[in-house]
Amino acid sequence: MTKNEIKSLHEQYLNKLRKEKRIVRFVQMLIFILFFGLWELASQQRWMDPLIFSSPTKIWELFIQKSVDGSLAANIGITVTETILGFLAGTILGTLLAALLWWSPILSKILDPFLVILNAMPKVALGPILIVAIGANMTSIVAMGTLVSVIITTIVVFTSFKEVDPNYTKVLQIFGATRTQSFKEAILPASFPTIISTLKVNVGLSWVGVIVGEFLTSSRGLGYMIIYGFQVFDFTLVFLSLLVIAVFATIMYQLVDLLEKKLIQD
Amino acid sequence: MDFLTIKNLHHTYFTKTSATTALSDITLDVKEGEFISFLGPSGCGKTTLLSIIAGLINPTGGSVLLENQPIKTSQNDIGYMLQQDYLFPWKTIEQNILLGLKINGTLTPEKKENTSYLLKQMGLEHVRSSYPKQLSGGMRQRVALVRTLATEPKLLMLDEPFSALDFQTKLKLEDLVSNTLKNFNKTAILVTHDIGEAIAMSDRIILFSPSPGKVHKTFLVPDELKNLPPFKARNHSVYTELFQTIWKELESLDEK
Numbered sequence: 144m145t146k147n148e149i150k151s152l153h154e155q156y157l158n159k160l161r162k163e164k165r166i167v168r169f170v171q172m173l174i175f176i177l178f179f180g181l182w183e184l185a186s187q188q189r190w191m192d193p194l195i196f197s198s199p200t201k202i203w204e205l206f207i208q209k210s211v212d213g214s215l216a217a218n219i220g221i222t223v224t225e226t227i228l229g230f231l232a233g234t235i236l237g238t239l240l241a242a243l244l245w246w247s248p249i250l251s252k253i254l255d256p257f258l259v260i261l262n263a264m265p266k267v268a269l270g271p272i273l274i275v276a277i278g279a280n281m282t283s284i285v286a287m288g289t290l291v292s293v294i295i296t297t298i299v300v301f302t303s304f305k306e307v308d309p310n311y312t313k314v315l316q317i318f319g320a321t322r323t324q325s326f327k328e329a330i331l332p333a334s335f336p337t338i339i340s341t342l343k344v345n346v347g348l349s350w351v352g353v354i355v356g357e358f359l360t361s362s363r364g365l366g367y368m369i370i371y372g373f374q375v376f377d378f379t380l381v382f383l384s385l386l387v388i389a390v391f392a393t394i395m396y397q398l399v400d401l402l403e404k405k406l407i408q409d
Numbered sequence: 410m411d412f413l414t415i416k417n418l419h420h421t422y423f424t425k426t427s428a429t430t431a432l433s434d435i436t437l438d439v440k441e442g443e444f445i446s447f448l449g450p451s452g453c454g455k456t457t458l459l460s461i462i463a464g465l466i467n468p469t470g471g472s473v474l475l476e477n478q479p480i481k482t483s484q485n486d487i488g489y490m491l492q493q494d495y496l497f498p499w500k501t502i503e504q505n506i507l508l509g510l511k512i513n514g515t516l517t518p519e520k521k522e523n524t525s526y527l528l529k530q531m532g533l534e535h536v537r538s539s540y541p542k543q544l545s546g547g548m549r550q551r552v553a554l555v556r557t558l559a560t561e562p563k564l565l566m567l568d569e570p571f572s573a574l575d576f577q578t579k580l581k582l583e584d585l586v587s588n589t590l591k592n593f594n595k596t597a598i599l600v601t602h603d604i605g606e607a608i609a610m611s612d613r614i615i616l617f618s619p620s621p622g623k624v625h626k627t628f629l630v631p632d633e634l635k636n637l638p639p640f641k642a643r644n645h646s647v648y649t650e651l652f653q654t655i656w657k658e659l660e661s662l663d664e665k
Contacts, residue, residue: 310495317463317489318509318560319481328508332499 197379202386205379215387222353222364223391225281229288230349230395234342236289237296244297245304245330246322262298266291267355274360284356284364291352292345299344303337304330339403346395354388411438412476412596413462413564419470420457430621431457435471437615437624439564439596444587446599446607446614448655450662454622455600459566462598463487475564485513488562490570494553496541502528502552503537509560524559531555531585547578554586558593565590565597571606583610583639604655608648609639616655618662626658 179199185191186198193201209215244251270287277283311329312320320328357366365384372380418435421428431454439445447455460466462473464480464487473480480487496505506524510516528534531551541549550570557565567586571579587610590597601607607614612635618625628651634642642648 308495310491310493311497313465314489314491314495315508315512316465317487318512319485320512324512328512329497332497335499 194376195378197382201379202383205383209383215383218364218368219387219391221281221361222357222366222388223395225284225353225356225364226288226346226349226395228285229353230292230342230345232285232289233292233345233349234296234338237293237341238300238338240293240297241300241304242326242331244301245326251301258294258298261294266294267352270355270359273356279360281361284353284361287356288349288352292348295348296341296345299341300334300338303334307333336407339399339406342399343396343403346399347392350388350392350395412441412443413439414474414477415462415471416474417471418458418461418468418473420454420461420466420468422457432461432468433621433623435622435624439598441596442594443613444590444597444599444611446601446611447617448601448604448607448614448659449617449622449625450619450659451602452622453617453619455617456568458622459489459568459598459600462564463489463566485509485560486563488557488560488565490550490553490557490565490567492569493573494541494546494549496549496552496556498541501538501540502533502544505541505552506556506559508556513560515560520559524555527555527558528552530589545578546574547582550574550582551585554589558589558595563596565595567597567599569600569602572601572603579606580640580643586610587639604652604659605643605648606639608634608651608655609642614655616658616662625662628655 182196183199186193186196186201206215244254267287269290273283273286273290277286307330311333312325315325315328353364354366354369357364358370361367365388368384369381372378372384415435415437418432419430420432421430435458447458449455457466461468462480475486496502497508500508506528507516507521510520510524525534525537528537531554533548533551533555536544536548536552541552544552550573553570570586571582574582583606599607599610608630612630614628614630616625616628617623630651631647634645634647634651637645
C-alpha cells in the first residue's frame, strides 16, 4: 500500500469520526429544542395547566426580572458558597477521618459497625436536629452539606488506603520510616486518584444536603426559592430555581472533572 | 568474628485456624564482603528469612546479629531489593533514589552528589527527571539498585531481583550488580530459585529444604568461578559440574 493510499484511508476514518460527532451534537440540540418547544407549546395551548407547569417564556421573563433586581445573583451566591463549603469540609474531614482509621487499626475495628450504621442512615433525616443544635443559620446548612458526604468519603478513602500495595511501605520501612513518613510518602500519594474521584461524588451529595437544609430553615438561597415558590404557588419561581441549580451543579461537576484531569495526568 | 550471625532461628506464622512453621532451627554465618545465595524451592521460607534479617519481622525464636548488634531498621544497615522495582510512580527518578536519605534525614549535599554519581555509573544520568513509567524494566531495576545503595547499607539483600526481567536484560544486570557490589566491597545475600544465577553470582550457596524451611546443604563455589563475572562464569566447565550437583540435590528434595 502506498503512502497516498494510507493517507486517504486515514482521511476517510477522520471523516467518519467527524460525521458521527455532528450527528450526536445535532440530536442533542434537537432534544433540547424539542423539550423547551413542546413545553412552551403545551403550556400556551393549555394541554397542561400553566399555573403548575409554567412555561419557558415566563421563566425567562422572571429570570430577567430577578437578574436585574440582583436577587437571583444573591441567592445563587449563598447556595453555591454553602455547597462549596459543605463539599470541601466533607472531603477534608472524610480524608482526615480515613487517615485516623488507617493510623490505628484497632480504632478502625472498633468504629467499623458505627460507620456502617451512619452510612446506611439517610443523613438528611438529621436536619431538624442539626437546626435545633446549631441554629437556623448558614452553619447548619453547611453542616448538612458536609454530613451527607463525610461518611461515604471516609469509607471510600479508607478502603483505598488499605489497598495500597504493601511493598511500597515495605521499601520505606527498610529505610526506617515512621508510620507518619509511610503515610506521607506512599499511602496518601497512592490514594490521590481515589480522593479526587470522591470529590466528584461529593459535589452531587453536597447539593442534596444544602438544598434540603435550605428547605428546612433558610430565608435565602435557591432551596429557599423553591420552597417559597411552592408555598405561594408560584411555580415559575420553582422551575427557575431548578434550572439554575441544574446549570450550577453541572458547572461545579465539570470544574472538578477538569481538576481531576489536571492532577492525574501522569 | 563473623559479620552476620544467625543462630537457632525459628519462625512460625499464626492465623485463626493454623500455626505454620516457616523456618526451623536456622544457623548460619556470613563474612564481610561475601556474596551468599539462598537457593530452594518455593515455600522454604527464604523471603521470611530476609524479612527477619531486615528487621521487618520479629522471629518467634533465635537471634540475628549484625556485627554483634541486633538489627534495627532505623540504622539503615540493611539494603533490600524486591522482586519488582517498586519505584514510586508519582516521584521522579531523582526523588526516588534520594528517598532513603530523605526518610532518615541524612540528605546532605555530599550524599546527594554520591547518589548522582551512582546513577551516572549505571548509565542513567539522562533519566534523572523522568518518571518510572517512562523507563524499561531493566532501567527501573537499575534505579532501584541505586536507591538501595544510596543509604550505604552494610548488608545488601536481593530478593529475586531479576526474576521479572527478560533473559538478556537479566544477564546484563547480573554482571552489573556483581561488578558494582565487588567495587564497593558489599556483603550480599541473593534469594533465587535459579541455580545458574546462584552459581554465577555467589561465593557460597545455601540450599534450603521446604516445610518447614531448613538449611539442607551448603555449596562452596570454586575460586575459578568466583573471580569471573557472572556471564563468563556461566561458560566455564566447572559451572556445568556444580550445576549438575545442585540440580541432583534439588531433585532429591522433591522426592522426599
